[in-house]
Structures are given as C-alpha cells and as structure tokens.
Amino acid sequence: MVGLIMSSRKGITKIFSTFLQFDANRVIGWATDPKLRRNIIQRQKLLSKPENSEDFWVSYWYKEWQVQTQSLARQHLSAYLQEVCYWAANKTVTQFSSGKYTLSDCFQAIITKTDKILQGFKPDMGFNIKNYASAIFSSELKELLRQQKEVDISTDWRLLRKLTQKRLVESLENAGLNSETIPRYVLAWKCYQANYAPRQEKGTRKLARPDDKVWENIAKLYNSDREAHAPRAYRLSQISQTEPECSGETIETWLLACAKAVRAYLYPNMTSLNATAGDNSGEFQDILPQLRQESLLSEIVVQEEIEERKSQQSQINDVLIAAIKELDEQGVNILKYYYGGNLTQSKIAKELGVKQYTVSRRLSKCKETLLLKLATWTKESLHISVNSSVVDYMSTALEEWLQTYYKRKNSIAES
Numbered sequence: 365m366v367g368l369i370m371s372s373r374k375g376i377t378k379i380f381s382t383f384l385q386f387d388a389n390r391v392i393g394w395a396t397d398p399k400l401r402r403n404i405i406q407r408q409k410l411l412s413k414p415e416n417s418e419d420f421w422v423s424y425w426y427k428e429w430q431v432q433t434q435s436l437a438r439q440h441l442s443a444y445l446q447e448v449c450y451w452a453a454n455k456t457v458t459q460f461s462s463g464k465y466t467l468s469d470c471f472q473a474i475i476t477k478t479d480k481i482l483q484g485f486k487p488d489m490g491f492n493i494k495n496y497a498s499a500i501f502s503s504e505l506k507e508l509l510r511q512q513k514e515v516d517i518s519t520d521w522r523l524l525r526k527l528t529q530k531r532l533v534e535s536l537e538n539a540g541l542n543s544e545t546i547p548r549y550v551l552a553w554k555c556y557q558a559n560y561a562p563r564q565e566k567g568t569r570k571l572a573r574p575d576d577k578v579w580e581n582i583a584k585l586y587n588s589d590r591e592a593h594a595p596r597a598y599r600l601s602q603i604s605q606t607e608p609e610c611s612g613e614t615i616e617t618w619l620l621a622c623a624k625a626v627r628a629y630l631y632p633n634m635t636s637l638n639a640t641a642g643d644n645s646g647e648f649q650d651i652l653p654q655l656r657q658e659s660l661l662s663e664i665v666v667q668e669e670i671e672e673r674k675s676q677q678s679q680i681n682d683v684l685i686a687a688i689k690e691l692d693e694q695g696v697n698i699l700k701y702y703y704g705g706n707l708t709q710s711k712i713a714k715e716l717g718v719k720q721y722t723v724s725r726r727l728s729k730c731k732e733t734l735l736l737k738l739a740t741w742t743k744e745s746l747h748i749s750v751n752s753s754v755v756d757y758m759s760t761a762l763e764e765w766l767q768t769y770y771k772r773k774n775s776i777a778e779s
Contacts, residue, residue, distance in 0.1 A: 373447070376416050380404050380425070380440040384450060389466040391450070400443060403436050418444075419673075422493055429482060442478045445497050449475045452501035456509070465509065474505045484757060489742060490676025491761040499764035520623035521573055524556060527626060535629035536622065552610075552618045555585040579612030586610055679745065680738070684765060687737040695730045698723060704770035735762055 373382060373394055381400035385393050407424075408414065415421070422444065428437035453470040481497045532553055536546045559582045560574050574582070587609040688696065694716065701712045709727070713720040738758055739750045748754060 376408075376418070376421055377401060377404050379418065380421060380443050382446070383443055384446050384471070386468040386471070389468045397439070397443070400436060400439055404440065423487070423673075426482070426485075426487065426493070433482075438478075438482065441482060441493075442475070445478060445481070445494070446475070448494050448497045449478075449501050452498050453505060456502050456505045470505055470509075473508055474501045477501060477504050480504075484760075486754070486757055487673060489746065489748065489754075489757070489761070490673055490680050491765075492677065495764040495768060496757075496761050498767075499760045503760070519573075520620060521560070523623055523626060524553060524619060525560070527553070529554075531630070532622060532626065535625040538629045539625040541625075549618050549622050552582070552586055552615045553622055555582045555615070556619055559585060574616075576612065579616055583610050583612045583615050586615060676746070679741075680765075681769075683737060683741045684734055684762075684769070687734050691730055691733065694718075695726055695733075698727050699730055699766065700770065702727060703766045704774050731759075731762065731766075734766075735759055738762060 373379060378394065378396070381404055382394040382396050384391060385395045404421075422441070425437040425440045425444075428435055429441060450471055453467055453474060457465065457467050457470045477500060478497075481493070481500050484500065485491075485493050485496055487493070529550065532550060533546065536549055541549070556574075560578055688699065691699070697716060698712060701707045701715060702709070707715070709723045710720050713723045716723070735755070735758060739755060742748050742754070742758065743750050
C-alpha cells in the first residue's frame with residue numbers, strides 16, 4: 365500500500381509541492397500545497413525548454429534558498445525530502461522494540477531537521493542531497509529515541525540530578541516563567557543538588573523520592589544563605605529578601621514543575637509542521653513578473669553545476685571503491701556484512717570467529733581509512749580546506765554512501 369502511495373507521486377510539480385498525510389500511523393496519500401504548485405508551474409514557464417530533471421530542480425531551489433533562506437525554495441526542498449524522511453523513519457523505528465513511538469511520530473519529529481540538512485549540505489563536494497538527508501534524518505532520530513528512552517525510565521528525581529543548569533534555565537524560559545520565578549526555581553534545584561544523596565531503588569535505575577528530612581534540609585539551605593548559593597546568571601537581587609521562608613512542600617512543588625518543564629522542552633510532543641492542502645494563500649513573488657534573461661542565466665548555471673556534480677560523484681565513487689579494494693580481507697568482509705547484510709557487530713563476530721570488540725575496532729578503522737582517502741582527494745582535487753566541519757560532513761556522507769554502495773551490490777548479485 366505504501367509503495368503504491370509513494371509511486372503515485374510522479375512529476376516534478378508533485379515532487380516539489382506535495383507533503384505526506386498520515387491517518388494515525390498509516391500513510392494515506394499526498395497533500396498538495398497550492399502555493400508551491402503555482403510557484404513551480406510559473407517557474408517552468410520561464411525556462412527556455414521544459415525541464416523534468418530532479419537534479420536540475422534540486423540545484424535550482426537550493427541556489428535560491430542560499431540567497432534567501434526563508435523563500436518558497438525551502439518549502440519546495442522540504443517537500444522533495446518527504447520520501448527520504450519517511451524511509452529513514454521507517455527503517456529506524458523498526459529497530460526499536462518498545463513500539464511507544466509510531467512511524468508517524470518519528471516522521472514528524474525528524475522532518476523538522478530539514479533546515480539542518482540544507483545548512484550542512486555541501487553541493488560542491490559532489491554528494492547527493494537525498495543520501496546526505498537520509499543519513500542526517502536517521503542519526504537525528506536514533507539520538508532522539510535514545511534520549512527519549514533515557515527520560516522515559518527516569519523518575520523526576522533522577523532527571524533533576526542529571527540536569528545541567530543551562531538546560532534547566534532554557535526549559536523554564538521555554539515554559540514562559542517570568543524573571544522573578546525562574547531564580548527561585550533554579551536556586552531550589554541547586555539546593556536539591558547539594559542536599560540529596562541519591563538512593564537508587566534496588567534492581568532499577570530509578571531514584572527514590574527524597575524523604576521528609578531531606579526536604580527539610582533543602583528548604584533550610586534555600587532559606588539560609590541564598591546569596592552564597594544563587595546561580596551566577598540569577599543573582600538574588602531578583603529574589604526578595606523579605607519573602608516568607610519556603611517549606612519543604614513548596615520546594616518539592618517547584619522541583620516537580622521544573623521536571624515537567626524540562627520534559628516538555630527537551631522532548632516535546634511530536635506534531636506535524638507540514639503544509640496543509642487547504643492553504644490557498646499566495647505570496648507576492650508568486651505573481652511578480654521575472655526577467656526572462658535572469659531565468660535563462662540561472663538555467664545555464666544550474667545545468668553546469670549538475671554536470672560538474674555528476675562528475676564529482678563519479679570520481680568519489682571511484683576513490684572510495686579503490687580504497688575498499690585496498691583493505692585487507694577481514695576489513696572488506698566486515699564492511700560487506702555490516703552494510704550489505706545488515707548484521708549486528710555481534711553476529712559479524714560470530715560469522716568471522718572473532719570477538720565483538722575486534723569487529724567494532726576494525727569497522728571504525730576501515731571507515732577512518734576511507735574517510736582519510738576521501739579527505740585527501742577532496743583537498744587535492746576540489747581544493748577545499750579540510751577542517752572539522754568538512755570532516756563531519758564527509759563522515760555523514762560516507763556513512764550513507766556505504767549503505768547505498770552495498771545495497772546496490774546486493775541488488776546486482778540477486779539479479
């Protein structure tokens with residue numbers, strides 16, 4: 365059913381102007397944004413000849429987004445990445461057995477990372493934006509689910525013990541608390557940190573609620589030397605020295621409010637930010653006349669960039685394939701089992717008759733070798749300075765390249 369819905373999204377106009385619709389956890393079709401549809405039809409009319417290449421329109425919208433990040437180009441690219449996001453969510457969510465977060469939940473959570481993808485994508489390095497987006501969507505969702513699992517098993521008291529002051533302040537500000545209330549809550553949390561020696565419940569990772577004696581000590585500390593324990597960002601000039609002394613019950617109420625604010629801030633409810641089909645609003649740029657000369661120039665530039673990028677992608681493939689061939693037999697097999705066979709490290713270890721930590725170490729070493737080859741080629745051939753941000757980008761792109769490469773090899777072998 366999903367395959368039929370996905371395949372129904374044909375044509376450049378639909379690809380860049382439609383958004384996935386869910387009914388509970390089920391994909392039910394595509395919603396067209398009229399504003400985006402009008403915009404792309406108008407742009408097509410300005411071209412010297414019809415253009416139905418995905419690569420052309422990705423480059424076209426990406427160039428426009430670089431000039432104006434909040435233009436319709438961003439929404440066109442968000443629409444384009446809908447399928448990539450769906451399959452990344454689908455693949456990742458099946459690896460988690462809890463079942464608490466549905467596919468729809470996960471999709472809505474990570475589609476919001478589109479801006480991060482556009483900001484991190486480096487077209488001059490020859491990688492495909494879909495591959496890069498897939499890697500980012502997957503890694504972001506895995507981290508979100510990991511954090512969510514951690515917070516789900518934490519009591520409020522354990523969460524408050526692990527919390528940093530910076531996160532607490534951000535959470536309280538996000539909850540809309542005023543500049544008078546936040547200092548009180550933060551100071552109460554500092555006193556909690558100083559007084560509560562955690563007692564872990566037997567057989568669990570949970571922390572028990574502080575007893576009445578602890579609450580009494582926390583309140584006493586709060587009421588005594590406030591200035592000495594006040595967070596630097598919130599000096600006690602903001603807390604009235606004449607206010608009544610706080611009881612343990614009041615401090616506990618404040619801290620429970622803190623925990624609630626932190627959960628809401630770090631792990632908000634997952635809601636859709638996609639465009640709706642009923643939006644018939646327009647923007648001035650939809651109807652303003654555009655110079656045909658400018659359109660023709662943009663068309664030529666985009667076509668040149670596409671050809672250059674295809675050439676770079678081909679060269680990157682050659683560099684990485686050659687680098688894989690230079691690995692020893694064990695390294696080649698580990699990559700093949702991990703990316704081609706989707707085996708876990710423990711299963712690979714059993715297959716090869718080695719320890720699991722050996723597989724982990726060799727897998728990391730193989731990827732480091734490939735990354736070094738890629739970085740060297742990038743510096744020498746593309747004349748790009750290799751700094752930490754470029755290396756991070758290449759590492760993400762390499763991960764997706766390996767998955768794509770071995771998936772393609774499996775498809776060829778099966779056919």
